[in-house]
Amino acid sequence: MSGDVFQFRLTHTDGGARCGVMTTAHGRVATPAFMPVGTQGAVKGVAHKDLESIGAEILLSNTYHLYLRPGDDLIARRGGLHRFIGWNKPILTDSGGYQVFSLSERRTITEEGARFRSHLDGSSHLLTPEKAADIQAQLGSDVAMVLDECLAYPATPEAAAASSSRTTRWAQRARTRMSQLRDGPVDDVIVTNAGQAQFGIVQGSVFPALREQSAHDTVAIGFEGYAIGGLSVGEPIDVMYELVAHTTPHLPIDRPRYLMGTGTPEDLVEAVARGIDLFDCVLPTRNARNGQLFTSEGRINIKNVRYAEDDRPVDPSCNCYTCRTHSRAYLRHLYATGEINAATLNTLHNLSFYLDTLSRIRDAIAFGRFESFRLAFHQRLSRQSGGFEPPE
Amino acid sequence: MSGDVFQFRLTHTDGGARCGVMTTAHGRVATPAFMPVGTQGAVKGVAHKDLESIGAEILLSNTYHLYLRPGDDLIARRGGLHRFIGWNKPILTDSGGYQVFSLSERRTITEEGARFRSHLDGSSHLLTPEKAADIQAQLGSDVAMVLDECLAYPATPEAAAASSSRTTRWAQRARTRMSQLRDGPVDDVIVTNAGQAQFGIVQGSVFPALREQSAHDTVAIGFEGYAIGGLSVGEPIDVMYELVAHTTPHLPIDRPRYLMGTGTPEDLVEAVARGIDLFDCVLPTRNARNGQLFTSEGRINIKNVRYAEDDRPVDPSCNCYTCRTHSRAYLRHLYATGEINAATLNTLHNLSFYLDTLSRIRDAIAFGRFESFRLAFHQRLSRQSGGFEPPE
Numbered sequence: 001m002s003g004d005v006f007q008f009r010l011t012h013t014d015g016g017a018r019c020g021v022m023t024t025a026h027g028r029v030a031t032p033a034f035m036p037v038g039t040q041g042a043v044k045g046v047a048h049k050d051l052e053s054i055g056a057e058i059l060l061s062n063t064y065h066l067y068l069r070p071g072d073d074l075i076a077r078r079g080g081l082h083r084f085i086g087w088n089k090p091i092l093t094d095s096g097g098y099q100v101f102s103l104s105e106r107r108t109i110t111e112e113g114a115r116f117r118s119h120l121d122g123s124s125h126l127l128t129p130e131k132a133a134d135i136q137a138q139l140g141s142d143v144a145m146v147l148d149e150c151l152a153y154p155a156t157p158e159a160a161a162a163s164s165s166r167t168t169r170w171a172q173r174a175r176t177r178m179s180q181l182r183d184g185p186v187d188d189v190i191v192t193n194a195g196q197a198q199f200g201i202v203q204g205s206v207f208p209a210l211r212e213q214s215a216h217d218t219v220a221i222g223f224e225g226y227a228i229g230g231l232s233v234g235e236p237i238d239v240m241y242e243l244v245a246h247t248t249p250h251l252p253i254d255r256p257r258y259l260m261g262t263g264t265p266e267d268l269v270e271a272v273a274r275g276i277d278l279f280d281c282v283l284p285t286r287n288a289r290n291g292q293l294f295t296s297e298g299r300i301n302i303k304n305v306r307y308a309e310d311d312r313p314v315d316p317s318c319n320c321y322t323c324r325t326h327s328r329a330y331l332r333h334l335y336a337t338g339e340i341n342a343a344t345l346n347t348l349h350n351l352s353f354y355l356d357t358l359s360r361i362r363d364a365i366a367f368g369r370f371e372s373f374r375l376a377f378h379q380r381l382s383r384q385s386g387g388f389e390p391p392e
Numbered sequence: 393m394s395g396d397v398f399q400f401r402l403t404h405t406d407g408g409a410r411c412g413v414m415t416t417a418h419g420r421v422a423t424p425a426f427m428p429v430g431t432q433g434a435v436k437g438v439a440h441k442d443l444e445s446i447g448a449e450i451l452l453s454n455t456y457h458l459y460l461r462p463g464d465d466l467i468a469r470r471g472g473l474h475r476f477i478g479w480n481k482p483i484l485t486d487s488g489g490y491q492v493f494s495l496s497e498r499r500t501i502t503e504e505g506a507r508f509r510s511h512l513d514g515s516s517h518l519l520t521p522e523k524a525a526d527i528q529a530q531l532g533s534d535v536a537m538v539l540d541e542c543l544a545y546p547a548t549p550e551a552a553a554a555s556s557s558r559t560t561r562w563a564q565r566a567r568t569r570m571s572q573l574r575d576g577p578v579d580d581v582i583v584t585n586a587g588q589a590q591f592g593i594v595q596g597s598v599f600p601a602l603r604e605q606s607a608h609d610t611v612a613i614g615f616e617g618y619a620i621g622g623l624s625v626g627e628p629i630d631v632m633y634e635l636v637a638h639t640t641p642h643l644p645i646d647r648p649r650y651l652m653g654t655g656t657p658e659d660l661v662e663a664v665a666r667g668i669d670l671f672d673c674v675l676p677t678r679n680a681r682n683g684q685l686f687t688s689e690g691r692i693n694i695k696n697v698r699y700a701e702d703d704r705p706v707d708p709s710c711n712c713y714t715c716r717t718h719s720r721a722y723l724r725h726l727y728a729t730g731e732i733n734a735a736t737l738n739t740l741h742n743l744s745f746y747l748d749t750l751s752r753i754r755d756a757i758a759f760g761r762f763e764s765f766r767l768a769f770h771q772r773l774s775r776q777s778g779g780f781e782p783p784e
Contacts, residue, residue, distance in 0.1 A: 040725070040726070040729045040731055041722070041725065041726075042726055042731050042733040043733075044731060044732050044733065045732045045733065045736070046733075047713065047733065047736065047737065048717065049713060049717070065729075069725070069728060069729055070700065070721075070725045070728070074700065074701060074721075077701065078701070078703060078719070078721060084719070084721065084722055084725075085718075085722055086717040086718045086719070086722060308462065308466065309466060309469065309470070311470060321439065321441060325440065325441070325478040326477075326478045327470070327476070327478070329462075329466075329470060329476065330433070330476055330477055330478060333432070333433065333461070333462045333476075334432070334433075334434055336461060336462070337432045337457075337461055339432055339434050339436060340436050340437045340732060340735055340736070341434040341435075341436065341437065341438075341439065343732055344437070344439065344732070344736060345439065348439075
């Protein structure tokens, strides 16, 4: 077994922005790419076929949730996550660390790992770098993430330095475990995807020097790709952009770069400008369920009474099923009456908007017009006071 | 304006069973047909495109709900229900009466109509036969139903007789109103579908003589089609079958016959055998949301732990998207974790099963093999103890 299945090839660059093709055990992904979040092995409210129809090439799924329910053992017995959920394209799994830090109860971090109690039933669990690798080996995702320590914002430089260096030590342990898993049987772990890649994660809070050190140390270990973690956690938006710009030059040109948990459509454009290739975020899906819809001219809140008799589509320049078929008036009615279809149709639109934005980004880069695209993108948004509709 | 757009043509008969084509202002419906219920103008959890893909040719929508939210005036200003909800095929609307009887608070029935308070905000409303016709004219459904009195079961013969004759008087008023609406402007009612048909409803509780009288009186008024109401309200199943068999011979051969609010797949087969052409029921959609799935060998409850590691599709002989793509194990996981997708995928399957059953019924009738189909259908179901899985 080896990680050779996984490949990344740059096809175009335009300033700091890059286009590429990421090849995985379950097919290719054109980058820059957005990964819809399928927490429990399903993108809430959207069938796989609809995800494919709007151009989703890779899903993100959450190790923490799947480990607790239905359990990675059960999924491994089914042949892995792809077969269990019926999705044959690439999947990236996180390490579970983020949810341990944000969802679980009474967590304690030691050098060994993170001990926590399940938010579901209070049961006690220990997540170590090795365990996170084992679970993901059983899930058989195409890209596994190393366990990292997710530091809250703000943090002191001392706390950030300690946390960041622990993340580096954990990354080394995760990589060692990955090698063992690739080389042969490890305990009773069922490796369901021999072509699984593993990405390291750069931490360091908002301190450029720590970010640089973390990038250097993580690259020294050597992974198939690199993520920037610990951003979009409350720091000012400009700080995030600065840190991304400061970090990407310290990552290998020929490996994919993944900005975790970000962000708004504007964030995606700005991060691409700074050399990012992969994104995931719950914003399009979660906001859809709350009635907030992304459009090329800003966000609209479909529950707003102003849309009660608005026969226009959500976004006249969008070609998704929701926009082709339904009016704002109907979507508002569905939301107001609490229909499931409000969630499904809104989510389909928001994900379409995100995926379409990435598609247009890729085209712009390929044609060497990314800067003009970026300018036009922001100008169009700013027509509607900062991209947000005025309050009622 | 006229009702001439609406046509019904029988194409095959086989014993008491009939195949036909119902032509409406929004296209044709092959009968016998099942109408998925889209209470608020949406079939809960299923996009219109998916309804079309599984063969739905006509939807039922609820006047009571649409009248209260978003209001028939708003829908009329949008050009009617088809345009408002983005569904271009036939729609049948009920009169609102059933919900007034089952959902609303403090309802009082007089000869004039039904006064009730909204279950949403307690506001007071009066639904008369004329008002029910006006609302449906504004909705612009292809088939409108007359307002009838929905009697609870059991009822005394005297109460049933009084109620049934009131329904007849209401039917006459509804028909008179329909003529006025067809002839020209009525008050400020916006007629959004000039080709709307109107069906009368036979009542009479469980008393054959009353059913016969009601059928006679309703047919004497003259409608484009006839429904049998007030069944599937708690009476024994054999009594329902008997009453259907007793009533259909008193309805015109050349008009569609609609058995309201029924039923199980077995009920559909048995009612078709007794000459019914149209059905609606919340069973496939509501039960799907509760995890109960219909299969050719009986019902299964997907939350059952026995399905946790069951890699088979819900129904191996079903060709729906859910069965082609997902295992029972995955569907159980989605249900157990409370994912929206449990509702959407389960509903898609149950409706597919219903629509496919109707399709096979039509084929059997067309080939003169309905009796052998009926026998095989029941035999297959009875393989699994009465069509239900044994309890845990």
